[in-house]
Amino acid sequence: MTTLQMNQTEAAIGSSTRTAVEHVLTLDCAEAPGIVHAVTGFLVDHGCDIVDNKQFGDRRRGHFFMRIHVASEPAPEPDVESETERAERAAERFRKDFAPLAERFGMRWQLHRHGEKRRVLIMVSKFGHCLNDLLFRAASGELPVEVVAVVSNHLDQQSLVEWHGIPFFHVPVAAGTKPAAEQRLLELVDDYDVELVVLARYMQVLSDELATRLTGRTINIHHSFLPSFKGAKPYHQAYERGVKTVGATAHYVDSELDEGPIISQQVMEVDHTFGPEELVAAGRDTECKALSNAVKWHCEGRVILQDNRTVVLR
Template identity: 85%
Template sequence: MMKLTSPLQAPVVEARTTIEHVLTLDCAEAPGIVHAVTGFLLEHGYDIVDNQQFGDRCRGHFFMRLHVARRVEADAGVGIEGETPAAEEAEERFRADFAPLAERFGMRWELHRHGAKRRVLIMVSKFGHCLIDLLFRAASGELPIEIVAVVSNHRDHEALVEWHKIPFFHIPVTRETKPAAEARLLELVDELDAELVVLARYMQVLSDELATRLTGRTINIHHSFLPSFKGAKPYHQAYERGVKTVGATAHYVDSELDEGPIISQQVMEVDHTYGPEELVAAGRDTECRALSNAVKWHCEGRVILRDNRTVLLR
C-alpha cells in the first residue's frame, strides 16, 4: 500500500510481507466444523488461498486442508520470505488461539509454513533409480525437500551422492550388526533433525521397534501394486501369474511387512511377451513416479493418516 503525504514528496511504501501456512486437521464429524475454522481464520486476518475437505460418511470422520495467507509487517533488515519477528509472532498467536477450538472438536491438527522445505533422509541399497530421481527432483525444485543425508548398506552410490554435496553414510547390515546399524540410523535422524525418512529401494526389512519409532514419517516404495505380490521378487511373482498390469506402491512403513497405509500407486500395462527382467525394467518408471508423488504430497501436508488408511487432499 502506498501513502502520499504531499504532491512534492516521494511515495512511502509500507514494508509488508505475506506469510502463508498450511493447516491440516481431522476429527469426528460434527455440525459447525467448517464454520468454526473459517470464522477463526477471518477473525485472525487470514485469506483462504485453497481449501480441500472430505467427510468420510462411512466412518463418521472429517478431514480438511487449508492453504492460508496473511499480510504482516516486514521488519527492516530481515528477509522477505516470512522469516520475521512479526511473522513468527503471528504463527505463535495462531497456534495458541487455535488450540481451544481444536480441543472443542477433538481435532488432530498441524500447522506448517507453506513452501518450507522438509528435511529428508534417504536410504538406498544397490538399485539407484529412485534415489537418482529424488536427487534430480530435489535439485530442480520440483520437490519441497532438503536432502540432509543418504544412508546405504552398500557404497555403490557414494560418489554420486557426494557429487551432489550431500553427506553419505555407509552403514553395513548383517544379522549380527542389525541392532547397532538401526541404532546408528536413529542417531542420524536425531542429529540431522530429519522430518521424513524415505526408503528408496532400501532392501533391508526394518525391525518392528524401528518401524514403530518412525511411524508416520517413513515412506517406502514397494515394486508391486500392493496388496498383491508382497515380499521379495514381486515382479517374478507377477510373471508367474501372467499379469497384464504391473505397478508400484508408496506407503508408510509400519511393523507389518508391506502392509503400511498406501499413499500413492502407479501402474502400466504389460502383456505375455514380458519376461521377469522386462517386467523389472518396465516397473522402474512406476516406482520413481509413485515414490516422488508420495514424498511431494507428504511434504505439502496433503496426506492425513488415520488408522491404516490415508486421505489425500489435493
C-alpha cells in the first residue's frame, strides 16, 4: 500500500468513526412564500441531514411554525478533542450563519443540542404523585431532564427526594413570608442555572411579579380541564356538576390564575357512581401523564408560544 493510499484509508476511518452532531432548530414567523425552501436550502448548504421535520402553517392567523431535527458531521478540528466542545462550536457557527436568514423572515428561533438534558427545578406541596412520576421518568431516561433541585413549602416529600440524591429545600410560605419565599426561589433558580420550573401540585399561587419573571419557563399541572373548575377543590366542583369525564391540564404559568397557555391535557371517563374522593383518585393518573407530556415536549423544543396559545409540533 502506498503512502497516499494509507493516508486515504486513515482519513476514511477517521471520518467513519466521527460522531454526527445532532441539533433541533425551532422557529416561527409570519407566513411568507419561500420559508421552507430557504431553511432546507440553508441546511443542505451546511451539510445537515434532516432527521425529522414538523411544520404548521396557521392560515387563520397567518403564522408559520417549524421544528427540524438535523444531523451533521463537522469538519475535524485539530485543537478540539471533546465531542461536547465540537458540538458547541458547530452550534456557534450555525447560529452565526443562520442569523441573517432568520432576520430576513423576522423569525423567532432557537437551536438546541438534540437529547441535551434541561436543568429542571420541581416545586411540590404535600401530594407527591406527580413529583414521584417525574423523578422516575427522569431517572429512567424517559424525560430529557436533569432534576437539579426540589423546593417545597412542606416536608412531606423530603425523604423521597433525598432518596433520589437530589437537593431538597424547605421554603415555608405564610402571608407575611411570601415575598421572601419567592426571592429564595429565584436565588435557587439562579444558583442551579435552572431552565425550567415545574409546579408538581405546588399549592401556592405565584405572585404576578414572579409569574412574569418566569414566563415561558414555568409549567403547572391543574387537576381539571381549564378553564372549567378553576381554583381550589376542582374535583368537588366537578362532582357537583355531575361530570362524565375528569381530566388534567398542564399549562404555562402567567399572571392570571390557571389561565396560562395550555400544553397538554388528559381525560378519563367517569360516571354518576363516582364521589368526590373517587374522582380525585381517578384524576391522579391524568395529572401525571399530562404533566410529564408537557415537560417532555417543552424540553424537546416541541412547544412554541404564540400569544395565549401553544403550538406543539409532535
